[in-house]
Amino acid sequence: MKMDMLPYSLTALIAFSGIFAGRALAHFSQEEMAAGKKHFLLLHKIILAAIAVLLANAFGIGFVSRAVIYAVVIIALFLVKKTRSELIYPSLGAMFFLGSKTGYFVEVSSLIFIYGFPAGSLISKKQGFAKMLLYHSPFLAVALALYVFF
Numbered sequence: 001m002k003m004d005m006l007p008y009s010l011t012a013l014i015a016f017s018g019i020f021a022g023r024a025l026a027h028f029s030q031e032e033m034a035a036g037k038k039h040f041l042l043l044h045k046i047i048l049a050a051i052a053v054l055l056a057n058a059f060g061i062g063f064v065s066r067a068v069i070y071a072v073v074i075i076a077l078f079l080v081k082k083t084r085s086e087l088i089y090p091s092l093g094a095m096f097f098l099g100s101k102t103g104y105f106v107e108v109s110s111l112i113f114i115y116g117f118p119a120g121s122l123i124s125k126k127q128g129f130a131k132m133l134l135y136h137s138p139f140l141a142v143a144l145a146l147y148v149f150f
Contacts, residue, residue, distance in 0.1 A: 003100055005147070012096060012143045015109045018116020019085070019123075019136055026121040033121065040118035045077040047115045048088070051095050051108060058102035085119035086135040093142030097150070112139075 026033055052073045056066045077083075092112050099108025123132055 003105075008100060008147055009144065011105075011109050012093075012140055015096060015112040016116070016136070016139050018113035019089075019120040019132070020116070020129075022117040022120020023123055023129075023132065024120075025117060026123070027125075030125075037122065040122050041083070043118045044083045044085075044088075044115065045080075047111055047118075048083070049073050049077055051092075051111050051115075054104050054107055054111070055095060055098050055102070058099075058104045085123070086138075088115075088119075089136045089139040090142045093139040094146060096139070096143045097146035100147070 053070060056069045061069070092115065095108060096112055099105045102108075120132075127135075
């Protein structure tokens with residue numbers, strides 16, 4: 001059964017708002033940002049891995065296939081030195097949609113919101129609100145387009 005458009009859209013907006021909360025956090029705690037940068041980069045990777053593991057488990061994939069997915073995700077995340085949130089957010093939109101098709105919608109949405117905290121915190125101070133919205137809005141475009149077409 002398909003979820004209604006309004007709750008789906010509002011949940012997408014709430015999950016998306018984490019990046020703005022992270023940017024506000026960085027703005028108000030600028031002196032701690034230098035020390036926390038490496039932790040935020042690690043947190044990016046851990047949250048992305050958690051979402052991938054959650055979705056792999058949600059779709060009832062066999063143990064061997066899940067183990068391969070886990071290995072690929074872990075290797076890919078730790079080979080990448082720096083994750084660029086504007087490139088990750090469209091795939092998070094797809095993960096959001098996949099989460100809506102499972103019993104883990106709340107968990108996936110929450111993890112995407114939490115992912116926004118370190119992502120927003122690492123965005124340059126020079127980047128304004130409108131530019132940040134423009135660069136990360138593909139999350140909403142992907143999540144809503146997948147909902148409409150599937």
